[in-house]
Amino acid sequence: MELTGAQSLIKSLEQQGVEVMFGLPGGATLPVYDPIIDSSIRHVLVRHEQGAGHAAEGYAQVTGRPGVALVTSGPGATNVVTPLANAYMDSTPLVVVTGQVSRAAIGTDAFQEVDITGITAGVTKHNWLVTDASDIPRVVAEAFHIATTGRPGPVLVDFPKDVANQRTTWSDPGPVDLPGYSPPVDPDPQAIAAAADLLVRAERPVLYVGGGVVKASASAALAALVEVTGAPVVTTLMARGAFPDSHPLCLGMPGMHGNYTAVTAMQRADVLVALGSRFDDRVTGKVDAFAPGAKVVHVDVDRAEIGKVRRPDVAVVADCRAAIEALVAAIASRSGDDAADPSRLAPWVAQLDEWRARFPLVYDADAPSGASGAGRSAVKPQFVIEQLRAATPADTILVSGVGQHQMWASQHWTFDQPRTWVNSGGLGTMGFAVPAAIGAKVGRPDRTVWAVDGDGCFQMTAQELVTASAEQIPVKIAILNNAYLGMVRQWQHMFYEERYSEVYLSPDLPDYVLWAESMGCVGLRVHSPEEVLPAIEKANEIDDRPVVVDFRTDSMEQVYPMVPSGASNDDIVVHPSQQGELR
Amino acid sequence: MSARREPVGTGRVVPMRAAAGEPHGAARLRHHVVTLLVENKAGVLVRVAGLFARRGFNIFSLAVAPTHDPRFSRISIVVDVESAPLEQVVDQLDKLVNVVEITELHPLEAREAELLLLTVSADAVSRSQVIQLAEVFGARVVDVGTDALTVRFASSPEEIDDFEEVMRPYGIRELQRTGRIALPKLVRED
Numbered sequence: 044m045e046l047t048g049a050q051s052l053i054k055s056l057e058q059q060g061v062e063v064m065f066g067l068p069g070g071a072t073l074p075v076y077d078p079i080i081d082s083s084i085r086h087v088l089v090r091h092e093q094g095a096g097h098a099a100e101g102y103a104q105v106t107g108r109p110g111v112a113l114v115t116s117g118p119g120a121t122n123v124v125t126p127l128a129n130a131y132m133d134s135t136p137l138v139v140v141t142g143q144v145s146r147a148a149i150g151t152d153a154f155q156e157v158d159i160t161g162i163t164a165g166v167t168k169h170n171w172l173v174t175d176a177s178d179i180p181r182v183v184a185e186a187f188h189i190a191t192t193g194r195p196g197p198v199l200v201d202f203p204k205d206v207a208n209q210r211t212t213w214s215d216p217g218p219v220d221l222p223g224y225s226p227p228v229d230p231d232p233q234a235i236a237a238a239a240d241l242l243v244r245a246e247r248p249v250l251y252v253g254g255g256v257v258k259a260s261a262s263a264a265l266a267a268l269v270e271v272t273g274a275p276v277v278t279t280l281m282a283r284g285a286f287p288d289s290h291p292l293c294l295g296m297p298g299m300h301g302n303y304t305a306v307t308a309m310q311r312a313d314v315l316v317a318l319g320s321r322f323d324d325r326v327t328g329k330v331d332a333f334a335p336g337a338k339v340v341h342v343d344v345d346r347a348e349i350g351k352v353r354r355p356d357v358a359v360v361a362d363c364r365a366a367i368e369a370l371v372a373a374i375a376s377r378s379g380d381d382a383a384d385p386s387r388l389a390p391w392v393a394q395l396d397e398w399r400a401r402f403p404l405v406y407d408a409d410a411p412s413g414a415s416g417a418g419r420s421a422v423k424p425q426f427v428i429e430q431l432r433a434a435t436p437a438d439t440i441l442v443s444g445v446g447q448h449q450m451w452a453s454q455h456w457t458f459d460q461p462r463t464w465v466n467s468g469g470l471g472t473m474g475f476a477v478p479a480a481i482g483a484k485v486g487r488p489d490r491t492v493w494a495v496d497g498d499g500c501f502q503m504t505a506q507e508l509v510t511a512s513a514e515q516i517p518v519k520i521a522i523l524n525n526a527y528l529g530m531v532r533q534w535q536h537m538f539y540e541e542r543y544s545e546v547y548l549s550p551d552l553p554d555y556v557l558w559a560e561s562m563g564c565v566g567l568r569v570h571s572p573e574e575v576l577p578a579i580e581k582a583n584e585i586d587d588r589p590v591v592v593d594f595r596t597d598s599m600e601q602v603y604p605m606v607p608s609g610a611s612n613d614d615i616v617v618h619p620s621q622q623g624e625l626r
Numbered sequence: 627m628s629a630r631r632e633p634v635g636t637g638r639v640v641p642m643r644a645a646a647g648e649p650h651g652a653a654r655l656r657h658h659v660v661t662l663l664v665e666n667k668a669g670v671l672v673r674v675a676g677l678f679a680r681r682g683f684n685i686f687s688l689a690v691a692p693t694h695d696p697r698f699s700r701i702s703i704v705v706d707v708e709s710a711p712l713e714q715v716v717d718q719l720d721k722l723v724n725v726v727e728i729t730e731l732h733p734l735e736a737r738e739a740e741l742l743l744l745t746v747s748a749d750a751v752s753r754s755q756v757i758q759l760a761e762v763f764g765a766r767v768v769d770v771g772t773d774a775l776t777v778r779f780a781s782s783p784e785e786i787d788d789f790e791e792v793m794r795p796y797g798i799r800e801l802q803r804t805g806r807i808a809l810p811k812l813v814r815e816d
């Protein structure tokens with residue numbers, strides 16, 4: 044059957060099972076947008092291409108399927124660079140199609156021409172410039188294969204306008220043939236045996252769980268590993284929900300704003316089993332002082348992660364689930380002296396419990412004294428998160444922006460399922476929350492989707508709430524409005540003698556309620572602690588449009604604990620009320 | 627040969643490195659030759675070079691040519707960096723979809739070769755000396771001008787360095803080297 048390149052592209056996307064894409068048309072993608080009218084694929088028209096990319100990420104993070112975005116050439120393409128970089132950092136599968144000027148015009152500085160394959164080479168797993176329409180089925184198949192296998196990540200397909208208009212035929216490309224690409228799957232049994240040896244003999248083990256466990260859908264395998272070994276678990280920012288916070292052996296989040304017990308358990312561990320985690324500087328603090336006494340087992344599907352930061356004693360290059368299952372089987376099959384015995388870990392668990400009792404996550408619940416001045420409020424941001432958690436269904440998807448509110452969300456929310464937490468970890472992209480929440484809701488319309496956003500972040504991408512209203516995507520946004528670029532303010536507070544430079548925003552410019560209403564949302568405002576729960580309940584009842592709640596929170600609140608940048612994790616700064624506890 | 631201690635399970639072969647503080651020729655031996663078998667496709671060289679540029683590593687020399695299989699090309703890159711950061715680049719190179727195979731060679735473990743073309747001043751007085759020296763090295767005169775000769779010399783990089791030095795007093799007018807290519811030394815039974 045003869046068809047155009049554009050029709051071939053859409054058909055290829057349909058063949059890949061794409062059900063939705065996020066995008067915004069332009070000159071170079073006009074031919075591609077025509078067959079969309081007749082396609083089974085839903086197209087969500089965003090208001091800015093960054094929104095398309097982040098929405099695709101939100102969709103991918105909650106469904107595990109690749110997110111798809113379609114943007115035009117030039118500025119459309121450059122607008123999607125931030126989401127690509129974000130997805131690259133957080134290993135989110137994304138297929139982005141960019142329009143390009145016609146082949147003959149490439150390299151002539153034609154209108155809306157940019158070298159997007161060049162620009163994005165460093166932030167994609169791979170990218171393609173399609174130079175002939177007959178290549179389309181193969182390129183699309185390769186794109187989805189690469190985005191979703193091994194360590195997932197974003198890919199980009201650059202699609203010249205004349206290729207979209209070219210007459211061509213479509214045929215099934217068959218299995219992909221990529222001689223330079225063969226991600227590992229099965230673990231090396233010898234490495235698994237060595238890892239099992241270390242773990243079984245450990246006296247103070249910690250399972251250091253990262254986003255790879257979520258990506259590999261390895262939560263059940265992880266639970267089995269905890270069961271056979273009795274080893275405690277820390278879940279990094281990217282892994283919140285990979286192991287339930289309600290489990291007695293879940294220590295919560297480690298790292299710069301991790302809790303005392305999670306951080307200190309790693310420091311004192313004798314065996315650290317890194318599962319789909321990458322020794323990020325926000326987790327390790329000063330690398331030389333990180334987990335100094337620990338023998339390290341590193342499980343990762345990406346060989347380049349092995350030894351990048353910390354040289355492991357045992358490396359397992361494999362799919363995380365396959366590796367954990369193999370580890371469980373290896374440990375379960377042992378007997379006698381070699382067998383795992385969780386009861387041996389009783390002293391370690393007692394130590395952890397003692398730390399947990401002494402250093403719980405706390406905040407000053409009292410109204411600030413002299414609560415006047417810009418941004419002072421009796422509403423504590425942590426209290427809002429706690430109330431939100433208590434008043435929403437257990438399987439609620441929580442999305443966040445970047446800043447203090449993100450850390451409080453991760454700390455004070457209790458996660459019980461994987462893929463219920465969507466945030467920008469590696470790149471720390473302000474403006475992620477609103478579009479990512481939209482993508483998450485599109486991916487899981489059956490779930491309640493709340494975003495906890497900062498006032499600064501909200502202002503970066505709020506316009507996507509117009510998209511949400513127009514497309515009837517009822518997301519709920521809780522703005523923790525502290526009138527500041529709070530996280531930057533916190534660093535200026537702690538490390539620049541409270542010299543505040545360019546961090547004040549204002550609590551009421553813009554007026555978030557009016558803004559929300561102008562975008563077709565319901566806008567609510569909360570000034571006092573008593574109003575918090577009623578506002579959340581009201582928002583929960585609205586299901587026909589997006590809701591924005593402007594929580595006026597206390598600007599003076601700091602995120603504790605904190606490991607100062609570049610310091611050792613041993614120098615963790617706990618909440619002022621607990622500082623006497625540190626010996 | 628002392629292979630550096632590697633974690634169990636990486637399956638990585640780590641070549642011997644020049645020891646730190648090596649008294650003789652240490653600087654010269656710090657360079658590494660990375661050879662890549664890549665798919666013969668547009669943009670591959672940019673992706674490869676980009677991973678070096680990103681870290682501020684200067685590529686000392688580069689040779690690219692097709693192999694016996696037209697689907698693939700071989701890229702030989704010489705870089706002058708410490709082993710540890712290079713290892714990261716090699717791992718990242720390996721992740722490039724178009725990179726099929728990668729070998730990293732330390733100079734002590736490699737047979738290296740390079741090709742030189744050199745135009746040197748050679749008037750009636752010096753001409754015969756230049757020709758004689760070229761013969762001593764096993765180089766070939768490939769072009770003869772009124773007052774200059776062009777010489778072609780294929781050899782090890784060190785011998786080419788040496789030859790360059792010998793030619794310098796006569797007045798080098800133009801010089802081009804291909805950049806080194808390398809294969810692993812073969813193992814011989816004792």
Ligand SMILES: Cc1ncc(C[n+]2csc(CCOP(=O)(O)OP(=O)(O)O)c2C)c(N)n1
Nearest residue numbers: 446447448473497498499500527528529530
């Ligand atoms: C795009 C972008 N620009 C700048 C930053 C640096 N930055 C990190 S957190 C932050 C403040 C965020 O303010 P807000 O959204 O109000 O959140 P808060 O910290 O107050 O909770 C800034 C400016 C960033 N992460 N991303």
Ligand SMILES: [Mg+2]
Nearest residue numbers: 497498527529
């Ligand atoms: Mg703020």
